[in-house]
Amino acid sequence: MVDKNEYKGVWVFAEQRRGQLHNVSFELLGKGRELADKLQTELSAVLLGYNIKSKAQELIAHGADKVYLVDNEKLKDFNDEIYAKVLADIAQQYKPEIILAGATAVGRAFIPRVSIRLNAGLTADCTAFELDLQERNLYQIRPAFGGSLMAKIITPERRPQMATARYKVFKPLPADNSRKGEIIEPQIKEDSFKTRAQFIEFIEEVETTINISEADIIVSGGRGIGSKENFKLVKDLAEAIGGAVGASRAAVDSGWISYSHQVGQTGKTVCPRIYIACGISGAVQHLAGMQSSDIIIAINKDPDAPIFSVAKFGIVGDLFQILPAITEKLKKR
Amino acid sequence: MKIVVCIKQVPDTTDIKVDPETGTLKRETAGTVMNPFDMYAVEEGLRIKEKIGGTVSVLTMGPPMAKEIIKVAIGMGVDEGYLLTDPKLAGSDTWATSYALSKAIQKIGFDIVLFGKQAIDGDTAQVGPSTAEYLDIPCITWVKKIREINEKEIIAERMMEDGVDVVKSPLPVALTVVKEINEPRLESLKGKMRAKKYEPITMDLAAIGGDETKVGLKYSPTRVKQTWSAKREPGKAEMLTGEPDEIAEKLLNKLKELGCLK
Ligand SMILES: Cc1cc2nc3c(=O)[nH]c(=O)nc-3n(C[C@H](O)[C@H](O)[C@H](O)COP(=O)(O)OP(=O)(O)OC[C@H]3O[C@@H](n4cnc5c(N)ncnc54)[C@H](O)[C@@H]3O)c2cc1C
Ligand SMILES: Nc1ncnc2c1ncn2[C@@H]1O[C@H](COP(=O)(O)O)[C@@H](O)[C@H]1O
Numbered sequence: 001m002v003d004k005n006e007y008k009g010v011w012v013f014a015e016q017r018r019g020q021l022h023n024v025s026f027e028l029l030g031k032g033r034e035l036a037d038k039l040q041t042e043l044s045a046v047l048l049g050y051n052i053k054s055k056a057q058e059l060i061a062h063g064a065d066k067v068y069l070v071d072n073e074k075l076k077d078f079n080d081e082i083y084a085k086v087l088a089d090i091a092q093q094y095k096p097e098i099i100l101a102g103a104t105a106v107g108r109a110f111i112p113r114v115s116i117r118l119n120a121g122l123t124a125d126c127t128a129f130e131l132d133l134q135e136r137n138l139y140q141i142r143p144a145f146g147g148s149l150m151a152k153i154i155t156p157e158r159r160p161q162m163a164t165a166r167y168k169v170f171k172p173l174p175a176d177n178s179r180k181g182e183i184i185e186p187q188i189k190e191d192s193f194k195t196r197a198q199f200i201e202f203i204e205e206v207e208t209t210i211n212i213s214e215a216d217i218i219v220s221g222g223r224g225i226g227s228k229e230n231f232k233l234v235k236d237l238a239e240a241i242g243g244a245v246g247a248s249r250a251a252v253d254s255g256w257i258s259y260s261h262q263v264g265q266t267g268k269t270v271c272p273r274i275y276i277a278c279g280i281s282g283a284v285q286h287l288a289g290m291q292s293s294d295i296i297i298a299i300n301k302d303p304d305a306p307i308f309s310v311a312k313f314g315i316v317g318d319l320f321q322i323l324p325a326i327t328e329k330l331k332k333r
Numbered sequence: 334m335k336i337v338v339c340i341k342q343v344p345d346t347t348d349i350k351v352d353p354e355t356g357t358l359k360r361e362t363a364g365t366v367m368n369p370f371d372m373y374a375v376e377e378g379l380r381i382k383e384k385i386g387g388t389v390s391v392l393t394m395g396p397p398m399a400k401e402i403i404k405v406a407i408g409m410g411v412d413e414g415y416l417l418t419d420p421k422l423a424g425s426d427t428w429a430t431s432y433a434l435s436k437a438i439q440k441i442g443f444d445i446v447l448f449g450k451q452a453i454d455g456d457t458a459q460v461g462p463s464t465a466e467y468l469d470i471p472c473i474t475w476v477k478k479i480r481e482i483n484e485k486e487i488i489a490e491r492m493m494e495d496g497v498d499v500v501k502s503p504l505p506v507a508l509t510v511v512k513e514i515n516e517p518r519l520e521s522l523k524g525k526m527r528a529k530k531y532e533p534i535t536m537d538l539a540a541i542g543g544d545e546t547k548v549g550l551k552y553s554p555t556r557v558k559q560t561w562s563a564k565r566e567p568g569k570a571e572m573l574t575g576e577p578d579e580i581a582e583k584l585l586n587k588l589k590e591l592g593c594l595k
Contacts, residue, residue, distance in 0.1 A: 078493075078498065080474070112461075122427065122459060122555070124459055125458075151559070152557070153555050153557055157554065211494070297584065314573070315573050
């Protein structure tokens with residue numbers, strides 16, 4: 001059992017890749033600010049990297065009161081062991097009550113190691129946070145079972161309370177460059193920089209299409225598209241509206257489009273502003289990857305297709321007539 | 334070379350039903366299968382063995398019925414299966430599960446430990462890296478390709494959001510694999526025959542020297558406070574009707590009103 005009163009402050013792990021801060025860090029600072037204010041405590045960002053001092057002010061501008069900065073050559077490229085040891089080392093020294101990180105490839109790889117080192121609970125891939133101010137417990141809300149079930153998780157006895165959170169769910173605060181904050185460079189144990197696994201190289205995705213995880217608009221095609229040739233209808237609409245192309249597993253398995261476009265439980269989780277589902281029935285596994293999109297538009301000839309239950313706008317009809325009509329109208333604008 | 338693959342039994346998501354009253358999962362009605370991602374881990378274990386030799390063991394922690402998925406792995410060709418089962422383990426979260434698995438893996442002996450990317454019930458993806466931390470070994474997550482492997486070290490490609498990180502690690506090592514890594518083989522006829530009669534090696538908490546105060550619902554740091562069905566009510570969608578041209582016009586106007594289009 002830990003003395004919960006020893007633990008204070010909300011922390012956000014500020015993720016960077018090759019010196020660029022990941023947007024999820026700003027989103028979490030936005031949410032973190034709200035949590036810290038309600039708890040009447042401070043919001044801090046933890047920034048690990050090499051030659052990244054200049055990024056600390058960006059974090060302060062987006063809501064951090066403090067930035068714990070470790071600038072070390074060993075932190076240049078992502079390394080699970082070193083990142084885990086360094087973050088755990090800082091947390092042991094300064095004892096935050098909450099640590100949030102993005103549910104990204106980086107966050108989900110090393111945060112579990114941190115939680116073991118800190119003897120703390122960890123909740124994955126949250127989409128909402130609430131507070132029980134009495135007990136200072138964080139309600140960590142997340143989808144499970146491919147999104148068909150929501151769960152509210154608490155970590156009643158231990159501190160820090162740790163969670164990874166999905167990106168594009170929380171809103172960043174607008175940058176306020178006049179904000180002042182403190183930059184702290186903690187002492188790190190020499191041992192924390194030791195590692196067995198070595199980063200060798202980074203290979204950028206060769207695919208030239210827009211990464212669907214990042215896209216603001218996605219036009220997705222399913223089995224209803226019918227063939228590889230017909231997928232052009234989806235691509236044309238995506239191009240006209242300035243979006244990326246997504247697909248259901250049925251479309252990917254049929255070989256109409258590559259796996260990197262697959263949305264859903266075994267594909268990518270996306271959260272764009274607009275998601276247009278064309279000829280997709282809306283199986284739970286597909287919904288799991290896209291149901292938190294802002295505006296879902298479903299085009300399907302079957303009025304009973306489950307996709308309509310998550311849609312904001314529904315169009316019952318033949319996509320072979322409707323898609324070209326929308327593309328045409330968009331081009332004329 | 335000792336290869337251990339962690340596999341989990343999960344509800345078959347094609348027929349998941351949520352109790353509308355309580356919002357909890359109706360586990361009784363759901364069939365069970367091996368977690369789909371773990372099939373790729375088993376396959377990769379077999380491929381590593383084919384390349385550099387050794388034995389492949391699968392390990393699952395769960396109720397006695399989890400035996401079923403060990404049989405599937407035997408059918409695919411693994412050498413042996415371990416079932417870690419104990420009422421004391423019930424309700425373990427990822428922190429506690431990883432602890433128990435790490436104790437069992439130490440008992441079995443290991444050079445390479447393989448995990449699926451995530452289990453499709455909890456979707457946490459935490460058990461692989463957490464178990465590696467307990468074992469105090471490196472973990473390469475999201476592996477889509479093993480470039481090189483020998484008795485001493487491995488070079489693997491891991492899938493990140495922006496591309497691929499290539500990582501080198503000495504053994505022992507843990508890997509979590511994504512579905513791009515391979516195409517899992519089907520159970521062979523010979524394998525199925527062996528599976529029919531196969532009895533997994535069963536271990537309880539005492540057998541792995543596990544600490545009772547680190548497992549089970551009671552000692553798990555996280556608690557599920559509440560669950561509810563995420564199904565949205567049907568009929569909420571605003572339907573756009575008319576000729577295709579009219580529909581297109583209506584849709585674009587709606588998006589314009591919402592500030593999504595200029
Ligand atoms: C473990 C597991 C993981 C899975 N992971 C994923 C995943 O990550 N992503 C995923 O997408 N799926 C996944 N699936 C598969 C999922 O269960 C569905 O099979 C799949 O999503 C169906 O794809 P679909 O909607 O394109 O096809 P269908 O279900 O066949 O739907 C096609 C739809 O198109 C409509 N249609 C046909 N013709 C037209 C037309 N001319 N005009 C308008 N509409 C038309 C039909 O009415 C129908 O609703 C997974 C399944 C399992 C078991
Ligand atoms: N009870 C379990 N028994 C064996 N392996 C497990 C168990 N739970 C999780 N795993 C392994 O850990 C991976 C990640 O699971 P999770 O963290 O629950 O998403 C799975 O793909 C399995 O390889």
